[in-house]
Amino acid sequence: MATSTEQAELMKKPEWYTKAQDYWNGVTPTVDGMLGGFSVVDPVDVKGSLDFVDEFVHGKRGVNNVMKAEPVISNGYACDCGAGIGRVTKNFLLQVPFENVDLVEQAPSFVEQAKASYLKQEIEQGKIGQVLCQGLQDFEPEQGKYDLIWCQWVLGHLTDDHFIAFFKRCIQGLKPNGLIGVKENNASKEALVDDEDSSITRTNDELKQLFQKAGLECIKEDIQRGMPAGLFAVRMYMLRPIDQQKQ
Numbered sequence: 001m002a003t004s005t006e007q008a009e010l011m012k013k014p015e016w017y018t019k020a021q022d023y024w025n026g027v028t029p030t031v032d033g034m035l036g037g038f039s040v041v042d043p044v045d046v047k048g049s050l051d052f053v054d055e056f057v058h059g060k061r062g063v064n065n066v067m068k069a070e071p072v073i074s075n076g077y078a079c080d081c082g083a084g085i086g087r088v089t090k091n092f093l094l095q096v097p098f099e100n101v102d103l104v105e106q107a108p109s110f111v112e113q114a115k116a117s118y119l120k121q122e123i124e125q126g127k128i129g130q131v132l133c134q135g136l137q138d139f140e141p142e143q144g145k146y147d148l149i150w151c152q153w154v155l156g157h158l159t160d161d162h163f164i165a166f167f168k169r170c171i172q173g174l175k176p177n178g179l180i181g182v183k184e185n186n187a188s189k190e191a192l193v194d195d196e197d198s199s200i201t202r203t204n205d206e207l208k209q210l211f212q213k214a215g216l217e218c219i220k221e222d223i224q225r226g227m228p229a230g231l232f233a234v235r236m237y238m239l240r241p242i243d244q245q246k247q
Contacts (some may be wrong), residue, residue: 010193011159011200017135020157020198021106029113034084044226045234046091049183052222052236053148056179057096073147073179075099077129081136082154086114086122093150094127101128102146106135137162141173149173152183156199160210167214171241180216180239182207183224185232201232208237217242 010016032039060069075098080089083103093101103119105111111133115123122128132139136158141149149170158166170180187201194201202210208218216239224234 010195010198016159016198017137017157019195021135023197024107025109027107029085029107029109029118031085031087034087034110038228038231041227042087042091045183045224046095048222048224048226049088049092049152049181049236050095052220052238053096053181056148056220056238073175073177076147076175077102077145078148078150079104079141079146079173081139081149081151082157083110083114083131085110086119088150088152089128090119090122093148094122098148099127102130102132103128104132104134104136104139106133108133136166139166140169143172144175146173147175147178148181149178150181150183153185155182155184155207156201157197163210164214167211167216167239171215174241177244179219182211182237182239183234184237186235187232204235207235211237211239212242215242216240 027033031042035041055069056072057075059067059071062068075096077100078093078096078098079102080086080093081104083089083105084107086103089101089103103111103114105114111131115131119128136151136154155163167180174180184207185201186204186207189203191203191206192201193199211218218237219240220236220238222236224236227234
C-alpha cells in the first residue's frame with residue numbers, strides 16, 4: 001500500500017488505468033477470481049444486498065404486513081457497473097428481481113465468460129440487455145433508462161475527478177425516481193492506495209464527500225455483516241440525485 005503522500009501522484013500517472021486493466025486481465029474469470037479468493041463471502045454478500053434494496057423495490061411493511069412506505073422504484077431495469085463475469089447480476093439483481101440488467105465491465109475475458117457461460121441461460125431468457133466492455137471512466141449510460149444503477153467493489157479504480165464525472169453521468173441515466181446503489185470497502189482512518197492493481201480504498205467520509213460533489217445525497221447507509229475477520233469494512237449506500245427531492 002502506498003503512503004498518503006504518494007497517493008495523489010500515483011492516481012495522476014497515465015498508467016493508473018492501464019495497470020488496473022493488466023491486473024484484472026490476469027485474473028481467472030470465476031466467482032473466486034471476482035472475489036479475490038474469497039468466494040465463501042458470496043452468499044453473505046448477496047443476502048446483505050437483497051435486504052438493503054428490498055424496501056426501495058417492494059416497499060416497507062410493518063405490523064400485520066401493513067404497508068408503511070410505498071416502493072420508490074420499479075423492478076424494470078438495472079445496470080451492474082464493474083460487473084465481472086456477472087456474479088452480482090445473477091445472484092443479486094436478477095433475484096430482486098429486476099426484469100432486465102445491463103452489464104458494464106472492462107476486462108474482455110470476463111465479458112466473454114459472462115456471455116458464453118456464466119450468464120448464458122439468462123441471456124437466452126431475455127433478461128440481459130447490453131454487455132458493454134469498457135471502463136466506468138468511459139461509460140455513458142443511456143439517458144433515463146435505469147431504475148437502479150449498482151456499483152460494487154469497483155469505484156476504487158476511479159480517480160476522484162473521474163468518480164465525480166461518472167456519477168454525474170449516472171444521474172442522467174436514471175429514470176425520474178431512479179436510484180444509485182453503491183457497495184464498497186471502507187478504509188478506517190485514511191485512504192489507502194494499492195499500486196499493484198491501481199485502486200484506492202476510501203474512507204466512509206471521503207466517499208460521501210464525493211457523492212455530494214457529484215450531486216447525490218445518501219438516503220440509506222448500512223454495514224455488510226458477516227464478512228471474514230481481517231477484511232476491510234464494507235458499506236452499502238443508496239443514493240438519490242439531490243435535485244430529485246425538489247421535484
